[in-house]
Amino acid sequence: MVMTSVYRRSLPSPPAIDFSSPEGKKIFNEALQKGTMEGFFKLISYFQTQSEPAYCGLASLSVVLNALSIDPGRKWKGPWRWFDESMLDCCEPLEVVKEKGITFEKLVCLAHCSGAKVEAFRTSQSTIDDFRKFVVTCSVSDNFHMISSYDRGVFKQVTSCRHNCGTFLVMLMGFLTKSLSQTGSGHFSPIGGYNAERDMALILDVARFKYPPHWVPLQLLWEAMDTIVQLTGKHRGFMLISRPHREPGLLYTLTCKDERWISIAKYLKEDVPRLVSSQHVDTVEKILSVVFKSLPSKFNQFIRWVAEIRITEDVNQHLSAEEKSRLNLKVLSV
Secondary structure (H helix, E strand, O other), X not given: OOOOOOOOOOOOOOOOEEOOOHHHHHHXXXXXXXXXXXXXXXXXXXXXXXXXXXXXXXXXXXXXXXXXXXXXXXXXXXXXXXXXXXXXXXXXXXXXXXHHOOOHHHHHHHHHHOOOEEEEEEHXXXXXXXXXXXXXXXXXXXXXXXXXXXXXXXXXXXXXXXXXXXXXXXXXXXXXXXXXXXXXXXXXXXXXXXXXXXXXXXXXXXXXXXXXXXXXXXXXXXXXXXXXXXXXOOEXXXXXXXXXXXXXXXXXXOOOOOHHHHHHHHXXXXXXXHHXXXXXXXXXXXXXXXXHHOOOOOHHHHXXXXXXXXXXXXXXXXXXXXXXXXXXXXXXXO
């Protein structure tokens, strides 16, 4: 079946205001003067277009992780360590994301796995005042960034009928309102800034093939987030992402496609719960004892392989203090 092609979409305005329009530039300059565009510059430096129609969550997270200068700890291409959508597969296989997109929970999981600190809020667990406060936090600093999960369909270009409209006109108005909404439904994108005087937030839409970055009223963005995902039955929301204030972990993030990692993951996910339940352990010490006494025979080789691969990769490379700390910890742990 031949699919017709589409070149972009017209941004329904108002309520959305194109970032590059004269009015959009004016809103930007007002916010810049008030100091609520500090987070914008790091984000726009690493802004990207999602590479697949359902990769909005992965693209948004890649932008934020790179903007925060979080080292992925593994190579992207050549010698370069860099976050890319193709590397974000530790919580959901890319094949699944490509077909169905990613849930709010799985995106939070990916952010954690990638070494970020994440505070996630659903609209059912917070208020618009909380949301506004966090938008300001991300807008006055480049140490925090926000990803919003919202329903595009709420962004409608509303047209009102001031007269006594007949049935036909009412139906026509309903059709026009629907046709002048943003197309699509659930979507993820980073929030790039805030204009306090107008109470408008800047959405850096990662689906740049469809819509450009645009300003929307914060109240309307909240209403778009305060919707329920049909698949999960849960509200959408937002997440605040920053660099963690902790020592680096012992292990790097590994691709789930590695056969050794798959066997270890199976042990941790399936075998450990079965072992724990069968032996009726009731303390942390007993749980750890069961886990480490029952490790797969090749577990040590797997850990040593991880360390050796990373040592090989890092020969003759300039490592940061954080990277050296990770590497030393890994070697000592083996």
